[in-house]
Amino acid sequence: MFLLVDCNNFFVSCERAFQPQLEGKPVVVLSNNDGCVVARSNESKAMGIKMGTPFFKVRPLVDSGVLHVRSSNYTLYGDLSARVMSILREFAPKLEIYSIDEAFLVMDGIPVDRLIPIAREIIRRVRRWVGIPVSVGIAPTRTLAKVANHFAKRYPGYKGVCVIDTDEKRRKALNLTPIDDVWGIGWRSAPKMVKAGIHTAADFAERPQEWVQERMGIIGVRTWMELRGIPVIVEEERERRQTICTSRSFADMISDLEELSLRVSDFAAICARKLRDEGSVAGTVGVFLMSNRFRDDLEQYFPQDLERFDVPTSNTSDIVSAALRITKRIYRGGIRYKKAGVIVMDIKDGRYVQPDLFDERKQEREKNDRISRIMDEVNVTGRQYLRLAVQRPGHYADGIRMEHRSQRFSTDWSELMEIH
């Protein structure tokens, strides 16, 4: 059986853990750049505020004091997530961390009648030790555990735990689950399903396998099997990410190549730092630029390009200069850019780098590697005290809106002092 533990309204719950005055009130947390709503408390959901709503549409509610708002504070959320996961790890033979706020516990070898008491203890302990409310879904497949979790969240009667352990419960649950609530059925497929007369998860699970295969391929069949109680999704044990991307929208649009290059340098430097933190190197760097897609009156342009290294690398100098060359190539004047990003790909273990027989840059690269190591030693907190001259002066978050950010209560010493 699988236990899916999912934190309730995670970002809002993190804010509340340190700001109890937000308890019981309508709260939303915003995306980067204070762009749109990415987390809602139950109270703000009840007010009809939808996921992804642009902030300016609910701003009047904030101004009139009805709705409380916070900018996203990923340092805080990341730290509380790690604390939650460390508690979960004690309960399961195997823990699969699926996202910042949820994890599957693979309960092989544990009697089914033990699972509900375990789930109750998880809820109690995470709430007491970290201050975060969680819900638990229990079922024989991950997809069904997701379904169970929905019920655990939605109906207070379950007190946070819902189990699907018989065929009768499975059928009942699937009948009550709209097709677009199913894990793996997204916004592109859902309308097609409805058109084909499929409204619930049960309708879907009852179609013949060939029907699903034809329309949705192997991925659809996997979801279909899982809903029928046959576990087929396997968690890949992956040691390192395959791509790392750093991108941001700008508070204001940018037309100037110089200004754009400063931002791209920052993004590239962050990618390089993330690579080194994981002991990885990248063989390819990509850059993309984006005009403002919401402005019909402006010319649209979404260029992107790649550059490959002869020898994979993780030093800031090489990755930044590659990103800047690409930017110069794809840049076109007269466009007002709203967003840009850097992606590093072909990521490999930095300990086993394949050398190049005709490597002419070896010494230069090794020098750059040493410089990056020193930068990391100085920039311990993640702040860029040492940076390349082509990066921006000041903090990289400048030019990104963040008007309602709470303190980094659990990690930042100076901010802890402010509380006292």
Place this chain on the structure above:
DNA sequence: TCTGGGGTCCTAGGACCC
């Protein structure tokens, strides 16, 4: 005025091989 960011997997089609 204001509209997020970071990932994964699969597939079709092109390039290439013998």
Place this chain on the structure above:
DNA sequence: TCTGGGGTCCTAGGACCC
């Protein structure tokens, strides 16, 4: 006039997730 068959690898784009 006739012009094969069977593979692999890579890439861009689509769909999905939180």
